[in-house]
Amino acid sequence: MLELYDQAQAAAEAIREQWDLTPRAGIILGTGLGGFADRIEKAVVIDYEKIPHFPRSTAVSHRGRLVCGMLEGLPVMAMEGRFHQYEGYPLQQITLPVRVMKSLGSDLLIVTHAVGGLNPYYVPGDVMIIDDQINLMGDNPLVGINDDRLGSRFPDMSAPYTPELIAAGQAIARREDFPVQRGVMVAVTGPNLETRAEYRFLRQIGADVVGMSTVPEVIVAVHSGMRVFGLSVVTDMCLPDCLEPANVEEIIAVANSAEPKLRALVLGILAHERSKGK
Amino acid sequence: MQEVAQQITAAAAAVRHFWDVTPRAGIMLGSGLAGLADEIAVEHTIEYSDIPHFPRTTALGHKGHLTCGRLSDVPVIAFQGRFHLYEGYSAQQAALPARLTRALGADTLIVSNAAGGVNPRYAVGDVMVIDDHMNLLFDNPLIGVNDDNLGPRFPDMSSPYDRVLMEIAIEVARRADFVLHRGVYLAMLGPTYETRAEYRMARHLGADAVGMSTVPEVIAACHAGMRVLGLSTITNVGSPDAPNGTSGHDVIVAAKLATEKVTRIVQAVVASLD
Numbered sequence: 001m002l003e004l005y006d007q008a009q010a011a012a013e014a015i016r017e018q019w020d021l022t023p024r025a026g027i028i029l030g031t032g033l034g035g036f037a038d039r040i041e042k043a044v045v046i047d048y049e050k051i052p053h054f055p056r057s058t059a060v061s062h063r064g065r066l067v068c069g070m071l072e073g074l075p076v077m078a079m080e081g082r083f084h085q086y087e088g089y090p091l092q093q094i095t096l097p098v099r100v101m102k103s104l105g106s107d108l109l110i111v112t113h114a115v116g117g118l119n120p121y122y123v124p125g126d127v128m129i130i131d132d133q134i135n136l137m138g139d140n141p142l143v144g145i146n147d148d149r150l151g152s153r154f155p156d157m158s159a160p161y162t163p164e165l166i167a168a169g170q171a172i173a174r175r176e177d178f179p180v181q182r183g184v185m186v187a188v189t190g191p192n193l194e195t196r197a198e199y200r201f202l203r204q205i206g207a208d209v210v211g212m213s214t215v216p217e218v219i220v221a222v223h224s225g226m227r228v229f230g231l232s233v234v235t236d237m238c239l240p241d242c243l244e245p246a247n248v249e250e251i252i253a254v255a256n257s258a259e260p261k262l263r264a265l266v267l268g269i270l271a272h273e274r275s276k277g278k
Numbered sequence: 279m280q281e282v283a284q285q286i287t288a289a290a291a292a293v294r295h296f297w298d299v300t301p302r303a304g305i306m307l308g309s310g311l312a313g314l315a316d317e318i319a320v321e322h323t324i325e326y327s328d329i330p331h332f333p334r335t336t337a338l339g340h341k342g343h344l345t346c347g348r349l350s351d352v353p354v355i356a357f358q359g360r361f362h363l364y365e366g367y368s369a370q371q372a373a374l375p376a377r378l379t380r381a382l383g384a385d386t387l388i389v390s391n392a393a394g395g396v397n398p399r400y401a402v403g404d405v406m407v408i409d410d411h412m413n414l415l416f417d418n419p420l421i422g423v424n425d426d427n428l429g430p431r432f433p434d435m436s437s438p439y440d441r442v443l444m445e446i447a448i449e450v451a452r453r454a455d456f457v458l459h460r461g462v463y464l465a466m467l468g469p470t471y472e473t474r475a476e477y478r479m480a481r482h483l484g485a486d487a488v489g490m491s492t493v494p495e496v497i498a499a500c501h502a503g504m505r506v507l508g509l510s511t512i513t514n515v516g517s518p519d520a521p522n523g524t525s526g527h528d529v530i531v532a533a534k535l536a537t538e539k540v541t542r543i544v545q546a547v548v549a550s551l552d
Contacts, residue, residue: 140467
């Protein structure tokens with residue numbers, strides 16, 4: 001882990017050469033949510049290839065560029081395209097962008113991703129504010145010798161998602177008059193979807209939704225001392241006793257249809273940040 | 279796994295070079311339990327760097343040396359500092375101390391660790407004798423081509439922890455009048471402490487305590503046909519419905535509170551080996 005500090009510094013330097021504002025938030029846009037970046041004003045777009053130590057994104061509907069600019073009056077940097085464990089990347093590499101966000105001065109990470117719903121009260125198109133997470137990826141981005149410049153050896157995980165922002169997110173949804181869920185996300189490696197038996201198992205250990213990302217980035221954000229706000233978009237329901245084959249096009253279409261709610265929540269959280277004047 | 283036997287032979291030869299006694303037991307000292315080593319009449323201390331194939335320990339509260347001497351007049355070796363998967367070591371490396379213990383001629387392994395209590399009846403400073411364990415490390419020290427000289431391909435795990443040694447531990451606690459739980463230890467990778475959702479999962483799966491070590495050593499010990507006693511010190515309580523933060527420092531302070539209890543149990547168990 002000792003090379004990460006220098007890698008993050010080098011990547012941050014390359015970004016600063018093109019965009020010299022201090023981001024108030026780093027945003028990771030998940031499957032089907034890439035269009036969101038078009039709302040960023042005065043955008044400086046940097047392809048991942050141009051940033052040292054950044055991997056390439058290979059996943060469907062993930063583009064692979066960093067969009068820096070103004071959103072809701074605040075400087076932000078948004079990742080269009082993220083990296084997944086199932087693409088073969090080590091977790092330390094997947095999470096490097098979060099360390100770069102921190103190096104550039106952001107103390108808030110906003111993560112979004114598409115998930116399968118396990119909680120039977122959820123419906124496709126629902127947005128869930130992530131309350132907590134379970135790591136079943138069999139790996140952790142902090143494995144290795146700890147670099148104390150980056151964070152502590154044993155980060156506390158009693159509240160990885162900032163409770164104040166969870167409450168703010170719920171208030172935004174009430175104000176905008178749409179339902180929002182709040183629950184537990186479990187991350188697995190993928191890339192295969194789960195069997196019916198695995199869905200039963202994940203529900204039984206306490207998960208409301210299941211996905212193949214986000215947990216590594218959130219662990220690194222907590223390690224870095226960042227606050228975190230996480231949103232899951234329920235793109236299909238994983239009910240083991242009436243399971244239908246998953247269809248990737250349909251999943252992406254549902255994710256796109258949830259975009260207005262997601263937008264309201266992300267913009268609302270940024271407005272909340274701005275009003276705090278921090 | 280074919281190279282493990284050679285590594286162990288070399289490591290054992292190095293230890294014998296310094297201390298040519300056959301130990302009856304190997305003791306793994308977990309976070310904050312180094313105080314137990316003070317009870318050993320030390321005959322020799324060997325730095326891990328002087329033992330071939332031994333990695334360096336990088337963990338907080340762990341030194342890196344092997345203490346050779348007598349506890350309750352019984353020859354023992356005590357590992358001060360263990361290797362964790364979260365440090366980047368493989369399960370096979372984490373299991374080296376257990377294999378070295380066996381190679382030196384001991385047939386008993388005593389493991390201790392610091393763990394988070396998920397059983398609501400456990401309090402900070404309590405000690406739990408490990409009745410059984412669950413492996414959620416996503417690794418196993420026996421992965422690879424099996425070396426039949428070290429043990430069987432498919433070791434039985436129906437009772438990895440020795441019942442007789444467990445009974446001795448329980449008797450010691452009863453006579454000394456302190457609480458000793460008996461429960462299931464769940465090993466997770468770390469180094470992050472568990473989220474509330476993960477604590478709920480651990481409890482739901484049947485765990486009483488959660489930690490980041492021990493299971494690789496115990497698997498290797500079972501593979502090698504050794505008897506095992508396991509002791510967990512409850513250094514924090516994972517209470518998902520009344521969350522409180524955990525730090526590495528708190529864990530070490532709490533472990534020290536329980537050192538005396540662990541020491542009494544280990545002394546009695548070692549004495550019984552004679």
